[in-house]
Amino acid sequence: MSDQRLFAAALLDPVAPCPAGLTAWNGSDPARRFAVYRNNVVVSLIDALADTFPVTLELVGDEFFRAMAGVFVRTAPPKSALLAEYGEGFPAFIERFEPARSVPYLADVARLEMLRVRAFHAADADPVTPDRVARALADPEQLPALRVTCHPSLSVLSSRYAIVSLWAAHQGVGDLACVNPAIPESALVIRAGREVQVVALPPGGEVLTARLADGLTLGEAAGLAAASAGPDFDLAANLALLLRFGAFSSFSLPAEPCQ
Amino acid sequence: MTIQTPFEPSARGVPAVESASRLPVRAGLGLKPQHFAEIVATWPDLGFFEIHAENYLVAGGPFHHTLSRIRDRYPLSIHGVGLSIGAEGPLDIAHLDRLAALLDRYQPQSFSEHLAWSTHGGAFFNDLLPLPYDPITLTRVCDHIDQTQEHLRRRILLENPATYVEFAASTMDEATFITEIVRRTGCGLLLDANNAYVSGVNHRRDPQTYIAALPLSEVGEIHLAGFAEDRDAAGAPLLIDTHGAAIAAAVWELYAFALDRLGPTPTLIERDNDIPPLPVLLAEAQCAEQWIEDVQRHRTETMA
Numbered sequence: 001m002s003d004q005r006l007f008a009a010a011l012l013d014p015v016a017p018c019p020a021g022l023t024a025w026n027g028s029d030p031a032r033r034f035a036v037y038r039n040n041v042v043v044s045l046i047d048a049l050a051d052t053f054p055v056t057l058e059l060v061g062d063e064f065f066r067a068m069a070g071v072f073v074r075t076a077p078p079k080s081a082l083l084a085e086y087g088e089g090f091p092a093f094i095e096r097f098e099p100a101r102s103v104p105y106l107a108d109v110a111r112l113e114m115l116r117v118r119a120f121h122a123a124d125a126d127p128v129t130p131d132r133v134a135r136a137l138a139d140p141e142q143l144p145a146l147r148v149t150c151h152p153s154l155s156v157l158s159s160r161y162a163i164v165s166l167w168a169a170h171q172g173v174g175d176l177a178c179v180n181p182a183i184p185e186s187a188l189v190i191r192a193g194r195e196v197q198v199v200a201l202p203p204g205g206e207v208l209t210a211r212l213a214d215g216l217t218l219g220e221a222a223g224l225a226a227a228s229a230g231p232d233f234d235l236a237a238n239l240a241l242l243l244r245f246g247a248f249s250s251f252s253l254p255a256e257p258c259q
Numbered sequence: 260m261t262i263q264t265p266f267e268p269s270a271r272g273v274p275a276v277e278s279a280s281r282l283p284v285r286a287g288l289g290l291k292p293q294h295f296a297e298i299v300a301t302w303p304d305l306g307f308f309e310i311h312a313e314n315y316l317v318a319g320g321p322f323h324h325t326l327s328r329i330r331d332r333y334p335l336s337i338h339g340v341g342l343s344i345g346a347e348g349p350l351d352i353a354h355l356d357r358l359a360a361l362l363d364r365y366q367p368q369s370f371s372e373h374l375a376w377s378t379h380g381g382a383f384f385n386d387l388l389p390l391p392y393d394p395i396t397l398t399r400v401c402d403h404i405d406q407t408q409e410h411l412r413r414r415i416l417l418e419n420p421a422t423y424v425e426f427a428a429s430t431m432d433e434a435t436f437i438t439e440i441v442r443r444t445g446c447g448l449l450l451d452a453n454n455a456y457v458s459g460v461n462h463r464r465d466p467q468t469y470i471a472a473l474p475l476s477e478v479g480e481i482h483l484a485g486f487a488e489d490r491d492a493a494g495a496p497l498l499i500d501t502h503g504a505a506i507a508a509a510v511w512e513l514y515a516f517a518l519d520r521l522g523p524t525p526t527l528i529e530r531d532n533d534i535p536p537l538p539v540l541l542a543e544a545q546c547a548e549q550w551i552e553d554v555q556r557h558r559t560e561t562m563a
């Protein structure tokens with residue numbers, strides 16, 4: 001085993017012995033000094049997770065969150081120096097983390113927070129202009145053939161829990177005590193300008209948005225959304241919301257392939 | 260490959276051609292998102308800003324938006340914290356490519372990295388881990404710096420580390436190790452005065468003797484920061500390089516000692532934890548500028 005391999009293994013294993021070959025000028029036990037590195041690594045990575053998942057932290061409290069994040073850090077350290085990406089595997093870890101079972105929506109709230117960070121750093125793009133929207137709407141017969149390019153920051157997340165309301169209550173919007181977590185919600189996460197927006201989608205909105213993002217036509221995506229949401233699906237309401245938050249960066253219609 | 264580029268000490272505000280650092284000889288601050296709004300609202304009088312490269316290796320969004328605006332008005336230093344130059348494994352080419360793109364986009368006056376390792380076996384540890392000072396490590400570090408300078412097509416500044424342990428395998432002291440790196444690779448030095456002080460206390464070596472033994476003509480930037488105090492197993496002081504406190508009086512003294520030997524040098528106030536309001540850091544930057552001006556005046560008077 002190489003020296004750095006031993007050093008690295010001991011960083012993440014709290015009961016591993018201090019690596020051999022370390023010294024101190026006064027002959028003191030180097031394990032106490034090595035512990036500084038061990039602490040720096042684990043604490044700084046827990047801090048990084050706390051930055052990415054602030055509502056997840058608030059839901060379970062600082063002590064619980066840090067203990068849970070510590071287990072994650074030791075089993076799944078980052079694979080790159082881009083700490084904004086660290087935590088992609090954290091929601092799935094939370095789902096399997098036995099002590100967190102009593103908060104069944106915790107993993108989905110964490111998924112939502114990871115999508116927020118991804119949206120925050122996503123590539124920039126201008127939303128379609130109102131003029132372009134007006135031209136597309138001017139010919140209703142063409143609309144079912146419309147395809148869109150979604151904004152690079154856009155994502156949707158469907159949950160069996162009230163993830164948008166839970167998240168919003170932690171931003172001072174609404175009262176947490178009044179949120180029934182057992183009501184399913186779908187979230188649109190988008191940053192068309194500077195700020196990331198988290199919006200509850202109307203029924204069918206998750207299927208409509210996801211299928212449009214996959215490249216299906218508006219007609220195809222709306223058909224699938226209606227099939228999933230039934231009579232509750234309101235295409236106009238969904239489109240109005242998506243347009244309002246700048247979800248689309250371009251439109252294309254078969255008759256005008258250059259657009 | 261070895262890059263042979265002479266380093267000319269620069270006069271105030273006049274960047275030296277071909278040097279590893281073209282930062283103005285003034286004080287700068289680490290750029291923190293907490294201060295974005297105040298900076299773009301007030302445009303403080305400051306020599307330069309420094310960013311951690313890895314925080315900006317993202318596609319878009321507010322970080323790039325703000326940095327672009329700040330870059331239009333200030334010189335920029337890009338400071339890498341994740342290249343892992345001291346790693347036993349090969350450098351991450353994808354990471355070098357991302358760094359090259361960032362440098363290309365922002366055209367910084369300086370790029371620096373650390374004498375440390377932070378990755379192994381595909382894991383990133385988010386800490387600057389220590390190296391033994393022996394011939395094998397020296398060769399590996401020099402190869403990695405050569406590769407970095409070739410890939411980025413520029414000289415880099417290498418920062419001296421803050422360390423908490425030493426290695427039985429070391430066959431040379433840190434200043435000798437660094438001097439040899441600079442000689443072999445032609446890289447410049449980022450002299451972190453706080454690291455020199457922290458390591459000096461932690462390994463009971465005199466930080467002034469240490470600094471005096473470095474190739475000071477190659478220093479392109481100085482870092483100043485605060486530390487925390489701990490104890491080792493024998494109860495001896497163990498200083499932790501936290502970047503989470505005001506700069507200690509002993510570090511200001513060491514800075515003055517270094518400036519006296521180096522001449523006026525671009526100086527960064529580093530604060531990464533417990534970040535105070537911007538004016539607190541601007542006051543520390545002002546203090547560093549005072550030292551820079553004093554040494555400049557002293558030199559002018561001595562020459563006259």
